[in-house]
Amino acid sequence: MAKNPLLTKEKIRTKYPNQWLLLEDFELDASTTLLKGRVIAHSKDRDEIHRALKKHAGNLCVHFTGTVAPDTGVIF
Amino acid sequence: MPRVVFDPSVSSIVVDLLVEAVDGQSSLVIPVVLDTGASLTILATDIMARLGYDPANPDLDRQRIVTGSGVEYAPRTAVRSATAIGQKVANLDVLCHDLPSESGVDGLLGLNFLRHFKLTIRFRKGIIDLSRER
Numbered sequence: 001m002a003k004n005p006l007l008t009k010e011k012i013r014t015k016y017p018n019q020w021l022l023l024e025d026f027e028l029d030a031s032t033t034l035l036k037g038r039v040i041a042h043s044k045d046r047d048e049i050h051r052a053l054k055k056h057a058g059n060l061c062v063h064f065t066g067t068v069a070p071d072t073g074v075i076f
Numbered sequence: 077m078p079r080v081v082f083d084p085s086v087s088s089i090v091v092d093l094l095v096e097a098v099d100g101q102s103s104l105v106i107p108v109v110l111d112t113g114a115s116l117t118i119l120a121t122d123i124m125a126r127l128g129y130d131p132a133n134p135d136l137d138r139q140r141i142v143t144g145s146g147v148e149y150a151p152r153t154a155v156r157s158a159t160a161i162g163q164k165v166a167n168l169d170v171l172c173h174d175l176p177s178e179s180g181v182d183g184l185l186g187l188n189f190l191r192h193f194k195l196t197i198r199f200r201k202g203i204i205d206l207s208r209e210r
Contacts, residue, residue, distance in 0.1 A: 020177075026105065031078045031162040032092050034105065046177035050122035053104075061105035062123075064180045067086055074088045075144045076111055076175065076184055 008036045009063075016042050018066035020049040026061040037061055077207045078162025084202040090181055091204070095119065096156040098128035106182040108160070110204070112195075114186035116141075117158065118150075118171045123182050129153055131172035139171055148173075158189060161206040165189050 006025060007015065016039065023037030040060075041052035049062060068074055082089050089110040096103045106123055116139065121131045130136075131151050139152040150173040158168045169188055175181060196205040 028092065028094070028105065031080050032094055032105075032159050033080055034092055046182075050120070050126075053122065053126045057102070059103050059105075061092075062107065062182055063092075063105075064090075064107050066180055068088065068178070068180055070087070072087070072178070074109075074179065076109065076114060076179075 004039050006036055006038050009034050012037065012039065012063070013065045015039075016065055019044055019064075020046045021063045021065065022049050022052050022056070023061040023063060024056065024058065026059075034061060034063060037063070077205050080161050080204045080206075082202045082204065084199055088179075089197070089204070091160050091185060093183065093185055094159040095123070095127060096158070098156065100156055103127075107180065108183040108185045109179070109181050110190075111184040111186055112190065114184045115188065116152075116171050117168060117184060117186040117189050118173045118175070119155075119183040120174050121172045122174075124153075124155075124170070124172050127155070129155065129172075136172075141171065141173070160185055160189065161204060163193055163206050163208070165192055 019042045022041040026037030027035045093108045094105045124131045136151040138149040150171040154169050157166045193206045194209050
């Protein structure tokens with residue numbers, strides 16, 4: 001099966017809005033920030049991405065393209 | 077100097093954290109909240125397990141943590157290294173603890189990482205600089 005294309009973070013965020021993603025073949029810049037990657041799993045459900053992590057070896061990147069709802073405060 | 081740009085309008089600052097596996101042969105990059113209110117760095121248990129650490133090991137120390145909703149206990153261990161905002165810390169202690177998925181992150185980048193560096197946050201411009209003190 002053909003691999004998904006290598007996409008920039010901006011294109012990933014446009015193509016997979018408000019989703020959890022698992023990426024391979026990713027690149028980071030000097031500030032450890034994601035630049036591009038190849039999507040191998042995507043879901044609205046973080047648990048699905050955590051399960052997908054177990055099926056893939058090597059260096060991987062988990063990325064979330066959504067944001068916390070504007071009417072929701074965040075306190076940890 | 078390593079610099080990260082963020083959207084000043086968002087409710088929390090999220091950065092990418094690269095965590096090295098226990099065998100040093102692979103790594104994961106995950107989203108974490110930069111949290112100067114957290115004394116320790118926290119990583120999700122699934123992430124730790126995928127990296128070859130054993131968060132379920134009953135021999136691990138259990139750290140008492142005070143959160144906004146009460147007191148909890150979480151397994152504490154060390155990762156080989158963690159890198160964020162272009163800076164790396166080896167042998168970093170972390171707590172294995174899950175945050176709600178609605179947070180959009182898989183952990184917190186706490187003071188035990190940040191205190192190794194000079195941290196500058198320019199909130200109005202959305203810029204974070206992290207450099208080694210001279």
